[in-house]
Amino acid sequence: MVAQGFTVDLDKPLVYQVGHLGEAYQEWVHQPIVSKEGPRFFESDFWEFLTRTVWWAIPTIWLPVVCYSISVSIHMGRTVPEVALMVGFGIFIWTLMEYTLHRFLFHINTRSYWGNTIHYLLHGCHHKHPMDGLRLVFPPAATAILLVPFWNLIKLLATPTTAPALFGGGLLGYVMYDVTHYYLHHGQPTVEVPKNLKVRGYVC
Numbered sequence: 659m660v661a662q663g664f665t666v667d668l669d670k671p672l673v674y675q676v677g678h679l680g681e682a683y684q685e686w687v688h689q690p691i692v693s694k695e696g697p698r699f700f701e702s703d704f705w706e707f708l709t710r711t712v713w714w715a716i717p718t719i720w721l722p723v724v725c726y727s728i729s730v731s732i733h734m735g736r737t738v739p740e741v742a743l744m745v746g747f748g749i750f751i752w753t754l755m756e757y758t759l760h761r762f763l764f765h766i767n768t769r770s771y772w773g774n775t776i777h778y779l780l781h782g783c784h785h786k787h788p789m790d791g792l793r794l795v796f797p798p799a800a801t802a803i804l805l806v807p808f809w810n811l812i813k814l815l816a817t818p819t820t821a822p823a824l825f826g827g828g829l830l831g832y833v834m835y836d837v838t839h840y841y842l843h844h845g846q847p848t849v850e851v852p853k854n855l856k857v858r859g860y861v862c
Contacts, residue, residue: 794839
């Protein structure tokens with residue numbers, strides 16, 4: 659149910675408030691608050707903890723998984739060039755998935771209570787608080803959950819010896835994306851390519 663003229667109180671946890679904005683949510687979420695101090699999402703300290711992630715946790719947690727996955731394919735008899743090709747293809751798969759999610763899910767227009775709430779959690783918070791350094795990378799707990807269907811899909815489409823390398827490549831693509839995303843927000847690129855990416859809005 660949408661309250662008429664509902665106003666979000668930034669001093670209170672936001673997640674269960676934003677749904678009440680109804681059709682006004684889209685306008686509200688695209689008016690950024692440029693502050694490095696992010697808002698509180700949940701009243702519960704446990705759930706709040708799960709929404710905050712330092713950027714270096716992403717490579718620290720997931721690069722060992724990448725290396726292990728790639729090594730499995732090698733130990734199963736695949737040559738290094740074959741594994742390198744599978745890893746490259748895995749990175750391509752991730753890039754395609756990320757583009758599709760951004761294009762067709764993260765930027766959809768929502769107006770219902772749960773639609774607004776889920777959108778805010780997935781991506782809307784990033785538009786509202788673009789400089790919140792603890793919410794620029796995807797929480798590892800959520801990533802671990804999403805990796806289960808991703809791994810099952812890879813196993814379904816690939817052979818037993820190539821699936822681990824493909825999975826590792828996809829995960830590597832995600833790590834590269836997330837740390838690059840963070841850098842483009844909080845770093846000051848001097849090299850031409852990352853500088854152009856930041857100027858052209860790649861950080862959205």
